[in-house]
Amino acid sequence: MARALYLDHAATAPLDPRVADAMAACLADPELQANPASAHAAGRAAAEQVALARGQVARLVNASPEAIVFTSGATESVNLAALGAVRACGPGRRHVVTSRIEHRAGLDACRQLEREGHEVTWLAPGRDGLIRAEQVAAALREDTALVSLMHANNEIGTLTDIGAVAGLCEARGITFHTDAAQSVGKVAVDCAVPGIALLSFCAHKLGGPKGVGALYVRRRPRPQVQPLQFGGGHEGGLRSGTLALHQLAGFGLACELAGAALGEEPARIRTLRERLWQQLQAAAPLWRNGAAEPSVPGILSVGFAGIEGESLLLELDGEIAASSGAACSSATGEPSYVLRSLGRSDEAIQATLRLSLGRGTTAQDIDRAASVIVRAVARLRAALPAGALERIA
């Protein structure tokens, strides 16, 4: 069986082969085996490589290297930002603003803050999936400790105007965090935008390895952040634990490569996505979740009337690897709360496919994917009872 066409880059992107090579070289190099925190020559050699990677990562988001805290991934970054910033606040600031469409990391971190006695305002998106700066403005209070809103949504790809939100927070002295796991390396992301205090991202969404991420922590003024894990005091005291050089080297190179591709790649991917959307019209009735723009280029969330999601996935199994709206957002498999908060019915949610494109995706791939999906949808619909097409939408 030929390998399935991979259209699940938003779940994780395949490791860039150049990054794989660099990591393998790092793992095999006897000179780079020491602990970067060790004072001896071997440790210093490792520390130099860490500094190099930190610079590469920082550059992609226009930050200074000292503002980058390495973590184990975006889940940790988001938790460190949200839990850390709020727990570090005095009792006078107990209010948090976030949205209903954050990634589970942000959502569950804010739920934990509620359990810890904080009050959370959960902004709801419009039917277009967008959270607007005016909603944030209306939610801010005297005692707001943190605003945490994702940049690009991982299920529907829509972008929040974080510049506008950051500006609001800046004006009021409120810490603003954005989860940029789905946007860094896909569109230009600039930490120097006034008001961005904390910004989360990770390597494996942009061609780097899984298990490593970063939190940008603004230097001046530096937001107070309580660490999640304590220990030797690495990463400016914010994130203790031995640094994994091969992971950082892979992350660094992936950032450099993604940065170099930012000129052409977004437009190419966006064009492919719209081509896919056009070709899928042959499977009408269907709908698109979330506004087409503003968005990151590579994510298309589409629902097919009369389709049961699990059967569609089995139809596509071995042909196309994609995510289902039935279970986009968790390791446990519940219907997407993101699509639900866009006002979709549970039936419509489960009939959804998230197709996400990446660097390796070609026009040929898109054509093949569209024809496979159109055929699969047609076959399942051919067996539907009368009336089902209308009721499942």
Place this chain on the structure above:
Amino acid sequence: MARALYLDHAATAPLDPRVADAMAACLADPELQANPASAHAAGRAAAEQVALARGQVARLVNASPEAIVFTSGATESVNLAALGAVRACGPGRRHVVTSRIEHRAGLDACRQLEREGHEVTWLAPGRDGLIRAEQVAAALREDTALVSLMHANNEIGTLTDIGAVAGLCEARGITFHTDAAQSVGKVAVDCAVPGIALLSFCAHKLGGPKGVGALYVRRRPRPQVQPLQFGGGHEGGLRSGTLALHQLAGFGLACELAGAALGEEPARIRTLRERLWQQLQAAAPLWRNGAAEPSVPGILSVGFAGIEGESLLLELDGEIAASSGAACSSATGEPSYVLRSLGRSDEAIQATLRLSLGRGTTAQDIDRAASVIVRAVARLRAALPAGALERIA
């Protein structure tokens, strides 16, 4: 310049070349690039490899695979155990028992618990570096939530009788956690010993990659643990975040290899360590920190009268990579609190060298190391003012 002799295995062990190869293969395999949480064929293939690694890791500590929670390293495991178990307790149990010689991860996590209003009993070791079960028994209270004691100490290698301590906790229904980062893979470690509820370890001390570790969480009865980071609900809800297959595969293989070597290797290493200690007698006056036994085989902490630590390290630079007592325990470089709690003076602490052996260490290495150290100590002592040899000890 020939590569320095690496005697800093307790800081981090060089990656086993077989592990490096397996990880490189995993990073380069197009079939293994998906997210192990994805339902499609590619995701399932990755999930199968995760299960394999989980089994290998579990086997080394005689646990069931379901009891293994993957983390980013021992620092995270220790924090998850200590902060997690205590935060999950009701307000009725506010007391924690630990020691003054824990790794900074355990120490700083317990300091954080103090800041959160918990009461911590800090057990002091004897001059031999040992914490005794009787001390624990005397410290237990009605409201004790957690006992957290390391198995092998990372600076002096001494072993705590965790079976005895676990038994005490078992009898009283108290959660017992042990930081076994320095013992797993070095001596037999058995999670099935009655009373062990939580056990932390990591890959990079036993020939695996940096940036990955595990927390053993007993199944029955399962200790309550509040996660450090929230999200998709991976790892039984205890540790959310995308799993990094290449890291887990490397960890798994390293555990398998370490397990296979447990028959012969500990005795070999212990013999080499004692040979080193004997040969270093030529640099008398000198002393050994901590009891020679019970201990993990590979750690020798030795102090040299009249020696300034930084000068000794520079003498050895390029010849021997080892850690200094002046800065064993942190990324920031303070005198060792472990040696201080053994009753050593600050002068004696800074005159200390931690030499730690590992799988690659040979008898030849030991002989060379001893002669280099003896020569270095002699050269520095030759320049000492009269009386300094006696006063710095």
Place this chain on the structure above:
Amino acid sequence: MSAPATRYSATVRSHFRSLAGAGDLPPAAGAAVSGEAVALDRLAWVRFAVRIDAGRIVDCRFRAFGCPHTLAAASLVAGRLRGAPIDALPAFDAGTLACELDAPAEKMGRLLVVEDALRHLLANAHRVQ
């Protein structure tokens, strides 16, 4: 980012792949009888149609919306009904279907919809008799 890997038995896969028996009854001699059950909250909707002639089910077709197990169960039932004498029909309930398809426990709710559709079919068929 995705559903837990549900594994499908060979029987499920083969019925799902062919969807044998899906569609409408072709015109023929005999009485056409149908039975249907819907439970959209369980994502299952199944309709059986049979043609009965001389005390025997001479043809059986199904239409269904649902997961692979639901579709496979409907297809399996349709195949077994075809040719069966009306007074000695093979007995099916959700339990036997789950067993034949090696379905996980969480699929029982959906298989009950198949069972319901079959029950309605049989009730209608007996009324026709």
Place this chain on the structure above:
Amino acid sequence: MSAPATRYSATVRSHFRSLAGAGDLPPAAGAAVSGEAVALDRLAWVRFAVRIDAGRIVDCRFRAFGCPHTLAAASLVAGRLRGAPIDALPAFDAGTLACELDAPAEKMGRLLVVEDALRHLLANAHRVQ
């Protein structure tokens, strides 16, 4: 697990490697004078000894306990004193030593011990004169 990587200048490395001037004064003509300073809390202990003959320092030796910068500073001072006329000695303090050795700020405390030992030496030398 270890100290922050302290970098050493070429001057420090070269003096540290040779420890030129370490040891005791060999017997010779002229008056032997010494000066010493100890600060164990700063891990520094330095002792200079010079032989003075005909208004000139004809030999200088040091003994020291301390970090590479301390040892290098002592060695550097000893070398410069050797041969200097007693009424036109080169001027050294911790600042000039730090500058010559390219020492980081945290080493000033130790270099002050070298300065102190030198000061005591000179005081004793002038008394002998």
